[in-house]
Amino acid sequence: MRRPGWGFSLTLDDFVTSRLLEVVVHSDDLACSVGVATPELPAEAVETVVDLLSRIAIRRHGAVSVLRGLSRAERAPASISAL
Numbered sequence: 001m002r003r004p005g006w007g008f009s010l011t012l013d014d015f016v017t018s019r020l021l022e023v024v025v026h027s028d029d030l031a032c033s034v035g036v037a038t039p040e041l042p043a044e045a046v047e048t049v050v051d052l053l054s055r056i057a058i059r060r061h062g063a064v065s066v067l068r069g070l071s072r073a074e075r076a077p078a079s080i081s082a083l
Contacts (some may be wrong), residue, residue, distance in 0.1 A: 006080035019050060021052055024041055052082075056083070060082065061080050
């Protein structure tokens with residue numbers, strides 16, 4: 001998707017994935033803010049978003065930090081947040 005003046009383009013797949021990230025993350029945000037359980041979302045949607053967030057976290061914090069954060073609480077860094 002090319003937008004005049006933006007200087008970059010986005011594939012349709014990347015556009016849909018970014019919107020899916022917003023839906024999944026904001027569904028959880030909204031549920032938490034009103035004190036209800038996060039709605040069940042399709043496994044494929046959650047897997048796509050977790051994959052994307054994992055890749056972002058690796059770029060921000062490095063593979064070792066993410067590996068430790070996910071597998072060894074005692075050696076985990078303070079945060080491996082993707083966003």
